[in-house]
Amino acid sequence: MARTTARPSDIYRLPEHARPVPPRAAPPEPPQRSRFPGWMRAAGAVAAVLVVVGIVRGSNIATTGDAQLVDVVSEDHATAALTLYGAQASTIEQLREREDIYGNPGPGATSAIAAEGIRQSQRALNDAREVAGADPLAAGYWNSAAHSEVIEDLRGLREQAELIALLTATHDTLYSGAGSIPLPEARDRLNGAFSDSSQPTPMRQWADALLEEMEERDRVSEATQAREATGDLWRFEVKKVEPAADRLLHHYVARLSPATINGLRGHPVAGPALELLERDRGPVP
Secondary structure, eight states, X not given: OOOOSOOGGGSOOOOGGGSOOOOOOOOOOOOOOOSSOHHHHHHHHHHHHHHHHHHHHHHHHOOSSSOOOOOHHHHHHHHHHHHHHHHHHHHHHHHHHTOSTTSTTOHHHHHXXXXXXXXXXXXXXXXXXXXXXXXXXHHHHHTOTHHHHHHHHHHHHHHHHHHHHHHHHHHHHHHTSOOSSOHHHHHHHHHHHTSSXXXXXXXXXXXXXXXXXXXXXXXXXXXXXXXXXXXXXXXXXXXXXXXXXXXXXXXXXXXXXXXXXXXHHTSTTHHHHHHHHHHHHOOOO
């Protein structure tokens, strides 16, 4: 009987080298390793940033020639000292410009200038004395007792200017009708301000003459003479006031580096103060 099913041995088999091979994916290549460790790459990035920052900062402080470094701490301390000096010196200068206290803008405005100078001087003094680790010369400057004396002098000038404003307004009301104060108010204020002998003699004489004039006693001559004497007294008092310890300040600033001094010249507050200091005490290097 014939076989209808082929036996495995009857199937033709291809040789091994001729059998088809199914495609296989290529194995992944191993990752490329950097030639430099991670810490070296991070350090290089930081170094690049520092180089850029150095170039930018160097371009800001460069001068003709080699770049000069500004001592920021010294500049801050010098700024505190010059701010104190400037508050005093600029106020005194403005008051001296108004040595004719009866001229425009008048004694009332002059009193306001003195009051503002007192406020700025006291604030600058307080700020300077809070500075820590300052140069001994700088600390010696703002710790000088002369600063309190100058502030008291300015306070005295402010009070004098206020009284002169009162006397002037009363005088003008009595003799020209152009005064800005009613006579009853003027009488009360004069009696209160000159109730004792603490005020300067010319001002007391002026007040007495005005009060007697209000009682319909002719004192125009006495009042006019006392007014002139009060103006002379004001000029004398203003010329006496000087900024405190300015020689010590000049010596301190002169010891700073040229780059620091140049930085101070460009400061909006210290710059004008340094200009006043050099005008009065001579240039610094």
